[in-house]
Amino acid sequence: MATSDFMLGGLASVGATFFTNPIEVIKTRIQLQGELAARGTYVEPYKGVLNAFITVAKNEGILGLQKGLVPALNFQFIINSFRLSIYTMAVDRHWMHNKNGEISYGLGLMWGAMGGVVGSFCSSPFFMIKTQLQSQAAKEIAVGYQHSHTSMSHAFKQIYNEGGIFGLWRGSTAAIVRAAIGSSAQIATFGKTKELLKAHDLVSHPTLNSFSAGLIAGSVVTLAITPADVITTRLYNQGVDIHGRGIYYNGWLDCIVKILRSEGFYGMYKGFWAIYMRSAPYSTLVLLFFDEFCALREKYNL
Structure with a gap:
């Protein structure tokens, strides 16, 4: 695994996270809204994605939409450093190619899942803290359990004091499953779509090719x-x-049993549109940035 690929994967994700963290805040709030309550029996401070943006900005200011940004940047840097560098290594060494060279x-699913599992486990504490900081809200629009963290470092100390070193990895099993599913789907779709777009001469320009493949992957x-993702957020x-x-x-x-029992199948897909609005541009940006960074490295022999 090349050190440069590791760093480039992390830097690509950091660039994308600045743009997508606000929708991540919205997604987290919607997923926690009406936790373990039957549909229609609870107050909904967030009535859709657009309304949620307005509600947060009105009650917490514009900066409220960037809550949890620091741990989010750390989380994304770590997980994508592993995911994208493992992906690049697999492609370069033809571990993702069949006998026909395609x-x-x-195999893309397998290598994508492997990178996601490794990256998710290593970054799990940051994902937890990101989620808990993003869920913190003004009293009028608070949903889910409200933690008393004042910063990322304070959250680390508080979680460690409550559960020790293992407390920092609480819920990591669900996060690993989430990452394996998401990473395998993203990496495999991205790689195969790039190849198909080129092979059928649909989108041959490198930047547009990466952009289109990233959008489809998202x-x-x-x-x-x-x-x-809902399960991970709840845990x-x-x-x-x-x-x-x-x-x-x-x-x-x-968690699955309780959600299905109290919220129904709908509960498992809370925040779907927020996730789509976050995942599509995020996948597009992070994979585009990564390809562009790699192209610059090759051009200048870095």
Whole structure:
């Protein structure tokens, strides 16, 4: 794994995160809205994506839309450094190609999942803190469990004091499943779509090719990842008792059962449109940035 690929993958994700973090805040709030309550029985401060943007800006100011940005940048740098560098290594060494020399969608899924699992585990504490800071809201529009963190460093200390080193990885099992699904779908779709667009002479310009493939990959990711994303958000944001155990869920399976029982199938797809609005441009930007950074590295022999 080339060190330069590792760094370029991280830098590409950082650039994309500045643009997409506000929709991530909205997504988190919508997923926590009406937690474990039947549809129609709770107050909805966030009535759709556009309304949620207005509600947050009105009650918390424009900066409220960038809550959790610092841990989000750390999370994205770590997970995408692993994901994209592993992807590049697999492509360069032809580990993703079949006997005919074509990129295999199945092998792309496998290598994408592997990168996602490694990156997700290493970045899990930042994902948890990002989620908890993004859920913090003004009293009038608060949803889900409200943590008392004042910063990323304060969150690290508080979580460690409550659950020790293992507390920082609470919920990581669900996050790993989420990352495996999302990363495999994104990486495999991106690589195969780039190849197909070139092969059929539909989009041959390198930048436009990466842009188009990234947009399609983001759409596929949204359909695949939403249920796992809801579960991860719920597990990471829940409070803990004096023994460091979650007060709502005992794990990802318990979380699925309780959501389906109390919120129905709809509960598993809360925040779908917010995830789409975040995933499509995010995948497009991060994969485009990564390809452009790699092109610059090759051009100047960096």
